[in-house]
Amino acid sequence: MSDRALLSRRSWPQVPEGALVLVPVGSFEQHGPHLPLDTDTAIAVAVAEGAAAELARRRPDEPVLVAPPVTYAASGEHQSFAGTISIGHEALRSMLVELVRSLSAWCGRIVFVNAHGGNLPSLSDAVARMRHERHRVAWAPCQAEAADAHAGFTETSLMLHLAPDRVDMTRAAPGNTAPVAELLPAMAASGVAAVSPSGVLGDPTAATAAEGERMLRRMVEDVCALIDAGEPGADGRLRRVREARR
Numbered sequence: 001m002s003d004r005a006l007l008s009r010r011s012w013p014q015v016p017e018g019a020l021v022l023v024p025v026g027s028f029e030q031h032g033p034h035l036p037l038d039t040d041t042a043i044a045v046a047v048a049e050g051a052a053a054e055l056a057r058r059r060p061d062e063p064v065l066v067a068p069p070v071t072y073a074a075s076g077e078h079q080s081f082a083g084t085i086s087i088g089h090e091a092l093r094s095m096l097v098e099l100v101r102s103l104s105a106w107c108g109r110i111v112f113v114n115a116h117g118g119n120l121p122s123l124s125d126a127v128a129r130m131r132h133e134r135h136r137v138a139w140a141p142c143q144a145e146a147a148d149a150h151a152g153f154t155e156t157s158l159m160l161h162l163a164p165d166r167v168d169m170t171r172a173a174p175g176n177t178a179p180v181a182e183l184l185p186a187m188a189a190s191g192v193a194a195v196s197p198s199g200v201l202g203d204p205t206a207a208t209a210a211e212g213e214r215m216l217r218r219m220v221e222d223v224c225a226l227i228d229a230g231e232p233g234a235d236g237r238l239r240r241v242r243e244a245r246r
Helices: 039-058 088-103 117-132 153-162 180-190 209-229
Strands: 020-025 064-066 109-114 137-141
Touching: 020 039, 020 088, 039 064, 039 109, 039 153, 039 209, 088 109, 088 117, 109 117, 117 137, 137 209, 153 209
Parallel strands: 020 064, 020 109, 109 137
Antiparallel strands: none
């Protein structure tokens, strides 16, 4: 992607009027012994940048910018693992609200591109509140089909594609592979460590860069489709029209 889409590369007179601004939302939390702590943020940035490039090609009359990512987020379920930095739901919700109010002073509309499931309560609350205040804002997930839960095949494949030098496959090993629904009560009560001492939920050992490239391309396509033709639900999440109207 050209640096021209990155808001951080521009001076204020170079910011176009009425731009669509994509804000990547990730986390800084453990991703097992083999993935870096900023995995979610790296994925959110890659999807946002890919979507910006594709949207700029599709709609040259609407400028698209990518804001700096939200890295510190709600990761309390991972707090028992060293390196995790979490600001909690209340602080994240307040930050997202203020980001929308500030961005709305000069941009046309805002879409948060989220890659961490733990952010959903704060993100949904903040965006719903801002939409009630008449701000043009929504959010879209970085979502892979048949994804495992955390630091498994999906995220490891994505990072092997995005930053292979930061993935240590010699330390990749299966974690708890039970369905997430079965693990949620224990995780809600005692965090991820209660169900997986390694922090891995899934099996990263078969991950490949080629699969990560395919997943990223699909994520970018899905986010673009939602921005092009999706409708926000009550929680501000962009959904395909049929889903939004249910």
